[in-house]
Structure formats: C-alpha cells, structure tokens
Amino acid sequence: xxxxxxxxxxxxxxxxxxxxxxxxxxxxxxxxxxxxxxxxxxxxxxxxxxxxxxxxxxxxxxxxxxxxxxxxxxxxxxxxxxxxxxxxxxxxxxxxxxxxxxxxxxxxxxxxxxxxxxxxxxxxxxxxxxxxxxxxxxxxxxxxxxxxxxxxxxxxxxxxxxxxxxxxxxxxxxxxxxxxxxxxxxxxxxxxxxxxxxxxxxxxxxxxxxxxxxxxxxxxxxxxxxxxxxxxxxxxxxxxxxxxxxxxxxxxxxxxxxxxxxxxxxxxxxxxxxxxxxxxxxxxxxxxxxxxxxxxxxxxxxxxxxxxxxxxxxxxxxxxxxxxxxxxxxxxxxxxxxxxxxxxxxxxxxxxxxxxxxxxxxxxxxx
Amino acid sequence: xxxxxxxxxxxxxxxxxxxxxxxxxxxxxxxxxxxxxxxxxxxxxxxxxxxxxxxxxxxxxxxxxxxxxxxxxxxxxxxxxxxxxxxxxxxxxxxxxxxxxxxxxxxxxxxxxxxxxxxxxxxxxxxxxxxxxxxxxxxxxxxxxxxxxxxxxxxxxxxxxxxxxxxxxxxxxxxxxxxxxxxxxxxxxxxxxxxxxxxxxxxxxxxxxxxxxxxxxxxxxxxxxxxxxxxxxxxxxxxxxxxxxxxxxxxxxxxxxxxxxxxxxxxxxxxxxxxxxxxxxxxxxxxxxxxxxxxxxxxxxxxxxxxxxxxxxxxxxxxxxxxxxxxxxxxxxxxxxxxxxxxxxxxxxxxxxxxxxxxxxxxxxxxxxxxxxxxxxxxxxxxxxxxxxxxxxxxxxxxxxxxxxxxxxxxxxxxxxxxxxxxxxxxxxxxxxxxxxxxxxxxxxxxxxxxxxxxxxxxxxxxxxxxxxxxxxxxxxxxxxxxxxxxxxxxxxxxxxxxxxxxxxxxxxxxxxxxxxxxxxxxxxxxxxxxxxxxxxxxxxxxxxxxxxxxxxxx
Ligand SMILES: Nc1ncnc2c1ncn2[C@@H]1O[C@H](COP(=O)(O)OP(=O)(O)OP(=O)(O)O)[C@@H](O)[C@H]1O
Ligand SMILES: [Mg+2]
Numbered sequence: 001x002x003x004x005x006x007x008x009x010x011x012x013x014x015x016x017x018x019x020x021x022x023x024x025x026x027x028x029x030x031x032x033x034x035x036x037x038x039x040x041x042x043x044x045x046x047x048x049x050x051x052x053x054x055x056x057x058x059x060x061x062x063x064x065x066x067x068x069x070x071x072x073x074x075x076x077x078x079x080x081x082x083x084x085x086x087x088x089x090x091x092x093x094x095x096x097x098x099x100x101x102x103x104x105x106x107x108x109x110x111x112x113x114x115x116x117x118x119x120x121x122x123x124x125x126x127x128x129x130x131x132x133x134x135x136x137x138x139x140x141x142x143x144x145x146x147x148x149x150x151x152x153x154x155x156x157x158x159x160x161x162x163x164x165x166x167x168x169x170x171x172x173x174x175x176x177x178x179x180x181x182x183x184x185x186x187x188x189x190x191x192x193x194x195x196x197x198x199x200x201x202x203x204x205x206x207x208x209x210x211x212x213x214x215x216x217x218x219x220x221x222x223x224x225x226x227x228x229x230x231x232x233x234x235x236x237x238x239x240x241x242x243x244x245x246x247x248x249x250x251x252x253x254x255x256x257x258x259x260x261x262x263x264x265x266x267x268x269x270x271x272x273x274x275x276x277x278x279x280x281x282x283x284x285x286x287x288x289x290x291x292x293x294x295x296x297x298x299x300x301x302x303x304x305x306x307x308x309x310x311x312x313x314x315x316x317x318x319x320x321x322x323x324x325x326x327x328x329x330x331x332x333x334x335x336x337x338x339x340x341x342x343x344x345x346x347x348x349x350x351x352x353x354x355x356x357x358x359x360x361x362x363x364x365x366x367x
Numbered sequence: 368x369x370x371x372x373x374x375x376x377x378x379x380x381x382x383x384x385x386x387x388x389x390x391x392x393x394x395x396x397x398x399x400x401x402x403x404x405x406x407x408x409x410x411x412x413x414x415x416x417x418x419x420x421x422x423x424x425x426x427x428x429x430x431x432x433x434x435x436x437x438x439x440x441x442x443x444x445x446x447x448x449x450x451x452x453x454x455x456x457x458x459x460x461x462x463x464x465x466x467x468x469x470x471x472x473x474x475x476x477x478x479x480x481x482x483x484x485x486x487x488x489x490x491x492x493x494x495x496x497x498x499x500x501x502x503x504x505x506x507x508x509x510x511x512x513x514x515x516x517x518x519x520x521x522x523x524x525x526x527x528x529x530x531x532x533x534x535x536x537x538x539x540x541x542x543x544x545x546x547x548x549x550x551x552x553x554x555x556x557x558x559x560x561x562x563x564x565x566x567x568x569x570x571x572x573x574x575x576x577x578x579x580x581x582x583x584x585x586x587x588x589x590x591x592x593x594x595x596x597x598x599x600x601x602x603x604x605x606x607x608x609x610x611x612x613x614x615x616x617x618x619x620x621x622x623x624x625x626x627x628x629x630x631x632x633x634x635x636x637x638x639x640x641x642x643x644x645x646x647x648x649x650x651x652x653x654x655x656x657x658x659x660x661x662x663x664x665x666x667x668x669x670x671x672x673x674x675x676x677x678x679x680x681x682x683x684x685x686x687x688x689x690x691x692x693x694x695x696x697x698x699x700x701x702x703x704x705x706x707x708x709x710x711x712x713x714x715x716x717x718x719x720x721x722x723x724x725x726x727x728x729x730x731x732x733x734x735x736x737x738x739x740x741x742x743x744x745x746x747x748x749x750x751x752x753x754x755x756x757x758x759x760x761x762x763x764x765x766x767x768x769x770x771x772x773x774x775x776x777x778x779x780x781x782x783x784x785x786x787x788x789x790x791x792x793x794x795x796x797x798x799x800x801x802x803x804x805x806x807x808x809x810x811x812x813x814x815x816x817x818x819x820x821x822x823x824x825x826x827x828x829x830x831x832x833x834x835x836x837x838x839x840x841x842x843x844x845x846x847x848x849x850x851x852x853x854x855x856x857x858x859x860x861x862x863x864x865x866x867x868x869x870x871x872x873x874x875x876x877x878x879x880x881x882x883x884x885x886x887x888x889x890x891x892x893x894x895x896x897x898x899x900x901x902x903x904x905x906x907x908x909x910x911x912x913x914x915x916x917x918x919x920x921x922x
Contacts, residue, residue, distance in 0.1 A: 111826055158825065
C-alpha cells in the first residue's frame with residue numbers, strides 16, 4: 001500500500017519485454033505507469049505491439065521479461081480470472097448463445113452474487129448504456145453499435161477498477177463511432193475507472209484520452225497528453241503519425257540557445273527552427289511544421305525571420321478551411337491550412353508566395 | 368401516362384404485364400437450374416428414391432398367392448377359418464386346376480417358399496404335390512380314353528373345341544397366365560373356342576384354353592395336333608358329373624358330339640373321386656386347417672404379415688397375435704441395435720471431443736498433420752480394419768496378451784472381448800470416430816478463442832469458461848456428429864458380422880440374411896422399412912428437442 005501511494009501508479013509496466021517466437025521482441029523494454037482514474041490510449045500502427053501489451057495486462061500472455069504491477073502488486077502469476085480487469089474486445093465477444101441480460105449477468109454469476117443483486121446490477125448497467133429495453137435479445141439481433149454498448153456494459157457491470165478496450169470502435173461507422181467515443185469517455189470519468197484503450201485512429205486517441213502512448217515497433221515513442229503530443233512531438237515518427245505534418249530535411253548550421261537554431265535545407269535555403277532532438281552543429285535533422293502554423297502573412301512574422309519561396313500547386317476549398325498545396329524547397333507535398341476568413345486570399349495555382357513561421361512552431365527533430 | 372400506371376396492371380417496357388414477363392424470366396431461370404441438377408436428380412431418383420419406394424412396396428406386397436392360385440383363393444374366401452375343418456370340395460377342385468397350371472409353369476415352388484415363411488412345411492407340401500398332379504388327372508384320362516378312343520388324339524380335341532365366338536374365355540384365361548408369370552403370354556394361340564362348347568362344357572373349355580395358351584405361347588407348339596394335358600380330362604369328367612350337362616350333351620350337334628355321347632353312355636366307368644381325397648392322398652397336410660388358414664390369411668394382394676413378422680407377431684385367424692416365445696427375435700434385435708448405436712455414439716463423443724478440441728486449438732500446420740492421423744483409417748479397407756480388431760480382441764489376441772503380461776488379468780480368465788456386444792462397440796467406435804471428430808472439429812474451428820478469453824476476463828475459471836461458454840457453442844457439432852454416427856451405426860453390417868458373434872449382431876445382419884440366404888425379401892423390406900421409420904422418428908425427436916438448425920457441419 002505504501003509503495004502504491006509513493007509512486008502514485010495503479011498500473012505499472014516495469015521494463016517489460018515480450019517475444020512470441022524467441023527470436024523477435026514484439027514488445028521492447030516497455031515502461032509505463034498510470035495513476036488511478038486515468039484514461040490512457042495506446043496508439044500505433046498495426047503490429048506495433050498494442051494488443052500484446054493489453055493481453056499481458058489482462059493475463060492472456062505472459063511477459064518474457066520484466067514485471068507488471070497492478071495497484072503495487074506484481075500480477076505475473078495471477079490467472080486472468082482473478083485479476084478483476086474488465087475487457088472489451090475488438091469483436092465484442094458477446095456470447096452468442098446467451099441473451100444480453102445473461103451476458104451481463106455472467107460475471108456476476110461467477111462471482112456468486114444472488115439473483116436479486118444480479119438483476120439489479122444488470123438493469124443498472126443496461127440503463128447506463130441506454131439499452132434497458134434490449135435485455136431479452138440475443139447479440140445477433142443487435143446492431144453493431146448496440147453490441148458495442150452491451151460489450152461495454154458487460155465489462156463494467158462487475159465494477160472493475162481497470163478496464164481494457166482493444167479497438168472497440170473499429171467496426172462502427174464514423175457517426176456512431178464519434179457518439180460512442182463520447183459515451184465511453186463520459187462513463188469512464190463518471191465511474192472513475194482506470195482505462196487502457198487501444199486504437200490506431202489518432203483522432204480517437206486525441207479526443208478521448210488523458211494521455212496517449214504512441215507505440216512503434218514495440219516501444220513507446222512518446223507518452224504525453226494529446227495537446228503536448230500534437231504540438232510538441234518528440235521525434236519525427238510521432239510528428240508524422242499524429243496529425244498532418246510538413247517535413248523538410250537539412251543540416252543544423254547554428255544553435256542560438258535552447259529555443260532557436262538555424263537549419264540549412266538540402267536545397268540551400270536557411271530556416272529557423274526549435275532544436276528538439278539536435279544538439280550539435282552539423283547534425284542532420286528533419287524539421288516539422290504543422291500546416292496550420294505556416295504563415296503567409298509577412299506582417300505576423302518576427303523581424304529578421306527567414307522566409308521561403310513557394311509556388312502554389314493546388315488549392316482545395318474545404319468549407320471551414322482552405323488547404324493549399326505548395327512546392328517548397330523541392331518538396332511538392334507541403335501543405336498549408338488557412339482559416340476561411342473574409343480577408344483570407346484564395347490562391348490560384350501558379351501563384352508565387354513567401355512563407356514563414358514562428359521558430360517555436362518549427363521543430364528540428366531526428367533525421 | 369399516370370392513368371395507365373395507376374389503374375391497369377403494371378406493364379413492362381415492351382407492354383406485356385409485368386407479372387407475365389417476370390414469370391417468364393423466372394421460368395427460364397428455373398428451367399436452367401433444373402437442367403443443371405438434372406443428372407444428379409436422375410441419379411438420386413434411380414439409386415435412392417426408386418429403391419426405397421420399391422422396398423416399401425415389397426414389404427406389403429403379397430400378390431404371389433392370389434396370382435398363382437386365383438381360383439382357389441377366391442373359393443377359399445367363404446371358408447370359415449375358425450371351423451377347424453378343411454374347406455369343402457369346391458376349394459380343392461379350384462386348387463387342383465390352379466396348382467396344375469402353376470406346376471406346369473414351375474411356379475408352385477415359389478408359392479411354397481413364400482408360404483413357408485409363415486408356416487414351415489408348406490414348401491415341401493407344394494413341391495411334392497405339384498409333382499404328382501398328373502396322376503390325379505390320369506384317374507380320368509385313362510377311362511375316358513378307353514371309352515372314347517378318339518379323345519386320345521389331339522386333333523379330335525382341337526376339332527371338338529374349335530369354333531367361333533369364344534375369344535372372351537381365351538382372353539380371360541390368358542389374363543390368369545399373365546398374372547402368374549407377367550408378360551410371358553402374348554401372341555396368337557391358334558385356337559378359337561366355340562361358344563357352344565363353352566356353354567356345354569365350361570370346365571373343360573377353361574382347362575383346354577389354359578393348356579392351349581401354355582402349349583402355344585410357352586412351348587411354341589401347334590395346338591391343333593397336340594394332346595391336351597391331364598387336367599383337361601379331369602375337367603371333362605367333372606363337367607359330365609352334372610345331369611344337365613349330360614342331357615345337353617345328348618342333344619349336342621357340334622363336332623365329335625358322338626364321342627362325347629360315348630362318355631355319357633358310360634358314366635359309370637368314370638371315377639367318382641373327390642379332389643379332397645386326391646390331395647389327401649398326395650399329402651396328409653392338405654387336410655390340416657392350419658395350412659388353409661395360412662393360405663386364406665395371405666390371399667389378399669397386400670399384407671401386413673411381413674411387418675407383423677418383423678415385430679415378432681403373426682397373423683392368426685383372430686388378427687395379429689404375438690409369436691411364441693422361441694420364435695421372437697426381431698424386437699430384441701431392434702432394441703439391441705438402438706441401444707448399441709447409442710452406446711457407440713456416446714463413446715464417440717467422449718473420445719472425439721477432446722481430440723477435436725486439441726485439433727481446433729493447435730496451430731494450423733500441426734493440426735493438419737494430426738488430422739491426417741484421424742483420417743488415416745479411411746485409407747484402409749473397412750474389412751481390413753475390422754479384421755485387425757479381430758486380431759486385437761480375441762482371447763489369445765494382442766490386448767489380452769498385454770493385459771496378462773501386465774498382470775491385470777489372469778491367464779486363465781482372459782477377457783472375452785470378441786463375438787459379443789463389447790467387440791462390436793469397441794470396433795465400431797473406432798471405425799465411426801472420424802465421423803464424430805470431423806464435424807466437431809469444423810464447428811470448434813469457428814468458435815473464436817476470444818470467447819474463452821472474454822469469459823475469463825469476466826472472472827470465470829477455466830472450467831466455467833469452458834462449460835458455460837465454449838461447450839454450448841460446440842453443441843451443434845456434437846449434434847451433427849451424433850446424428851452421423853448414430854445413423855451410420857444403426858445400419859452397420861460388416862463390423863457386427865465379423866466381431867459381433869451372436870450377441871453383438873445388428874438388425875442389418877438379419878436383413879442381409881433375409882436378402883441373401885433365406886430370400887425372404889418381403890420380411891427384409893419390412894425390417895428395413897421399420898429401421899427407416901425409427902431413424903426418421905429419432906430425427907424428428909431430435910429436431911423437436913434440440914432443433915435441427917442447431918446442427919452444423921462447419922462454419
Ligand atoms: N500469438 C502470436 N504469436 C506470434 N506472434 C504474434 C502473436 N500475436 C501477435 N504477434 C506478433 O506480434 C506483433 C504485435 O502484435 P499485436 O497484436 O500486439 O499488434 P497490434 O499493435 O495490436 O496491431 P493491430 O493494430 O493490427 O491490432 C505482430 O508482429 C504480430 O505478428
Ligand atoms: Mg491489436
């Protein structure tokens with residue numbers, strides 16, 4: 001108990017490694033600690049080891065090395081059914097031969113609760129996901145979204161403190177998915193549950209989570225709240241993976257303190273950037289600028305800021321924003337997003353403009 | 368425009384009513400589909416539907432009695448079977464002429480065999496009597512030929528019987544022949560009876576027609592010059608017993624009337640023999656009312672006799688009654704067949720379920736290798752496998768040897784594993800096991816492992832997760848496997864035959880015996896029909912209890 005309160009972690013991965021075949025590490029040196037009540041999302045490309053982490057936490061896979069602690073206690077040797085972790089599976093895994101109510105009552109039955117309590121809890125859980133009228137149906141008679149809600153209710157009905165969800169919204173259409181994203185976060189916060197949520201949809205990760213762990217190749221590349229992740233990616237993988245991103249490559253030529261450096265692009269142009277992963281002059285770097293932080297209005301730039309010449313290749317009207325594709329320093333995929341404001345120019349292809357940015361918006365990352 | 372669409376029927380683009388053109392399009396589709404399945408349909412009809420239909424028919428069909436003895440069975444109808452006395456002379460007389468025809472065509476032994484199923488001894492009764500019917504006829508033939516030597520001569524007979532207008536009698540006699548031996552008696556007989564002689568000597572005319580038809584169409588001879596057979600003389604003798612006939616003969620003017628009058632002048636030289644005595648002479652058993660009871664019971668064209676027989680009953684004079692204890696075998700066999708099939712099915716489930724489970728949960732490659740092991744038995748002949756069991760199971764066999772060697776069994780008390788029910792159950796479980804494993808495997812393969820994981824994450828122990836979540840989903844596989852195994856087992860034949868001894872044989876072995884040894888196809892068909900009905904009944908019960916939708920052979 002003392003331990004737990006000291007490092008404040010409810011779930012803790014301590015240098016966990018996992019290999020299925022004894023040759024390749026699927027999870028490499030995973031360190032993660034979650035406080036109680038946190039909504040943490042594991043985000044990453046397919047095959048990056050997210051499900052594996054979840055399965056180790058749930059007890060269906062054992063860690064090859066390292067320790068997983070739940071509430072301060074190592075759980076490596078506790079069988080899954082004693083861990084008391086709620087789980088929502090990607091395909092819901094609702095038992096097809098039981099009705100919705102029986103599905104929900106199942107975890108209560110195996111906990112030997114009496115019938116009245118069971119019925120009471122099942123009813124409450126169904127009401128919670130607004131499915132009160134569907135208790136008598138079979139899972140096959142429900143729509144995808146309804147099944148999803150039942151799966152959620154089933155994972156919550158026995159009041160676990162930790163709930164794991166593996167891409168629970170993968171099969172739903174956009175609108176339903178957004179609705180369910182909202183419901184899941186609401187429930188998680190209302191009930192104060194600690195949640196580990198797996199997805200490879202970054203919007204989902206950004207909108208739902210307290211913190212996001214970006215996975216790649218069995219490692220956490222960055223673990224941070226959504227805004228930090230988006231605005232201050234720590235490496236070029238995260239920058240690329242989260243949101244839209246323009247990259248230019250070059251060499252650091254000057255470092256002017258912790259917040260400013262000068263980068264000479266491969267085409268010879270000079271730009272300003274904030275050094276993040278570079279420390280020495282001469283390091284190769286990949287700079288990243290968000291499309292909405294590119295400035296075409298010279299007046300808003302700092303004095304003496306470097307600018308680049310750009311040619312408009314394409315202009316796309318998207319309603320709330322304009323999306324302009326430019327050729328910048330040989331990069332033809334350079335995108336600028338501007339707000340649809342009355343004074344905003346609509347640039348025709350072929351127009352030449354000068355673009356620039358505030359140095360703190362341009363991050364010099366690893367090459 | 369809107370008028371036509373709202374008021375009249377919907378029209379297709381070319382103006383025909385939409386319904387008509389839709390029906391036409393559908394019909395074309397259906398015809399094409401029909402053409403595609405036609406070969407299979409034909410195959411199924413020929414190899415499946417027709418045999419089953421013919422089996423059903425054969426199990427109730429009984430036309431041989433009335434076809435072979437049409438006149439006797441008719442005459443026998445008025446006989447009171449409970450009277451304990453043999454029937455009267457009219458029946459014996461009809462029997463004589465029927466049996467005479469049958470004996471000439473060599474059909475009487477078949478009838479004897481048929482009736483022998485119901486009453487033992489009938490077969491030899493018919494065979495010996497048939498051989499000696501000529502002698503009975505000669506009792507008349509000899510004196511008749513002595514009195515009127517012209518009647519020795521076939522040509523005299525032909526001239527006497529021929530005339531015009533007697534086609535109807537000939538045709539009706541021909542119909543009787545055709546009943547007995549279907550399709551054998553077409554074509555020209557070369558004889559037209561005269562109406563006068565038919566009126567004058569009805570029995571003689573009928574007997575002569577019988578003979579002529581047989582002689583001309585079966586033997587291919589010219590009837591105008593051949594001597595008729597003995598029964599014709601007997602018929603003439605019988606005709607002349609009526610006083611009215613004698614008077615009519617004396618007034619008769621047709622051909623060879625004078626020869627006939629020679630006979631009427633010497634009636635006292637003709638025998639006053641009764642057929643009843645004649646038959647009693649041939650074989651005492653003809654006076655046994657039981658023989659006649661059997662004939663009477665089996666004279667209708669259709670009979671429930673085979674079915675009664677198949678459930679250890681028989682037809683008595685008062686309707687169905689149980690057979691004597693020592694003749695009852697089929698009920699016991701049916702019960703045994705059902706019970707042992709159930710035991711075999713159950714052992715297949717018990718042995719097959721874990722195997723299927725392991726197969727379904729192994730990686731694909733390993734599972735495929737093991738699957739070959741499961742299928743391996745299919746690659747050896749059934750006979751070889753069963754015989755191998757014989758080697759394993761016998762008292763001096765491998766299993767007993769090992770048990771003795773291990774000390775589990777005393778050498779003096781080796782287990783009897785063969786030639787009894789145990790042997791059948793062991794060998795058939797082994798042989799039918801793949802039929803349980805395969806559907807189980809393919810159903811289990813479709814149950815995603817996430818269900819078990821979900822159950823465990825919800826707090827279920829391994830056993831609860833299996834029993835509450837996995838097992839119910841595998842039930843369709845058990846159902847499919849059980850139906851397969853049970854239905855295969857219930858009709859199994861070779862294995863019980865080889866390792867079953869007497870206590871381990873199935874009803875199918877009895878069916879096979881009746882098909883190939885006792886040649887009682889009707890009984891075999893009745894047994895087969897009952898088996899079919901039992902299977903259908905069980906299938907229906909299964910559908911009611913478990914639901915046939917719950918049977919899955921795979922995904
Ligand atoms: N049971 C297994 N046996 C062997 N390798 C496995 C097994 N499960 C996963 N892997 C491998 O481990 C790696 C990580 O898999 P994991 O399922 O954790 O990915 P993920 O991040 O969940 O991907 P996705 O987003 O596609 O679900 C993959 O390369 C996968 O091939
Ligand atoms: Mg996954």
